[in-house]
Amino acid sequence: MGLTISYTLTSKVERPEDARSLVEKLRDRASELSFKEVGEILELQGRPAYDHKKLDRNDPLARLKIHASNYLQYSFNGEKYNAWVPPDHLIAFTIHPGNGCALADFGLCSYAETITDDGRRVATNLQGWQWQSFCKTQYASNPNCGGLPNFLHCHVGLVKLLDYAAELGILARVVDEGGYWKNRDAAALVKQIEHWNQMMAGAVGQMKDTLEKLGEGTQSIMAEIVKFPNFEHLEAKGRNE
Numbered sequence: 001m002g003l004t005i006s007y008t009l010t011s012k013v014e015r016p017e018d019a020r021s022l023v024e025k026l027r028d029r030a031s032e033l034s035f036k037e038v039g040e041i042l043e044l045q046g047r048p049a050y051d052h053k054k055l056d057r058n059d060p061l062a063r064l065k066i067h068a069s070n071y072l073q074y075s076f077n078g079e080k081y082n083a084w085v086p087p088d089h090l091i092a093f094t095i096h097p098g099n100g101c102a103l104a105d106f107g108l109c110s111y112a113e114t115i116t117d118d119g120r121r122v123a124t125n126l127q128g129w130q131w132q133s134f135c136k137t138q139y140a141s142n143p144n145c146g147g148l149p150n151f152l153h154c155h156v157g158l159v160k161l162l163d164y165a166a167e168l169g170i171l172a173r174v175v176d177e178g179g180y181w182k183n184r185d186a187a188a189l190v191k192q193i194e195h196w197n198q199m200m201a202g203a204v205g206q207m208k209d210t211l212e213k214l215g216e217g218t219q220s221i222m223a224e225i226v227k228f229p230n231f232e233h234l235e236a237k238g239r240n241e
Contacts, residue, residue, distance in 0.1 A: 002138035009131040037096040097154035100145030104135035202238020
């Protein structure tokens, strides 16, 4: 859990070289935004580009490949099923916006018109080139990572990149839990991240209390918020709320 910005990219271009050109322009813009790291463009193609069911989770590209796979829900003979659809063609790159921030993947993929899922032939209805992903920016606000200035650099930087995606005509949807995409109010974004940090710290604190009452250890709680040097202060405020 954590404050996240999600986005969907789409394009109706037909030729792979046109899709590649769009991704290259997006990466060029990312390189101008002073992110900590902007990776090289990865291109995989085939039918499909990789087998999602056999994906090695230790693969350094596993996260990007998972984001590139499209989640499909479908009905067959009155029963409901779901499946992951790997792309036939993937063109993408990864950004590390800044310390404490999650990685962000951007790109475009094309998919097969139909797939076979456990012997069932299913239409994917995935047309053109698409991309759906998200980036959790909340923990860039950890004071040990640079605090609020670092968080604003990461979150606002991603919004600037999405603005450019809109200029390219490939931005379909943005969901910004910080509200900045719509209001462009940095002060309001700061209030939001402070609220999220307090809320998260309060929830984790209550979870620890519950486990202790049950006689369970709290070592298994792997929450990023506990790494904040002011965790106890945030927890107290979160409990009050």
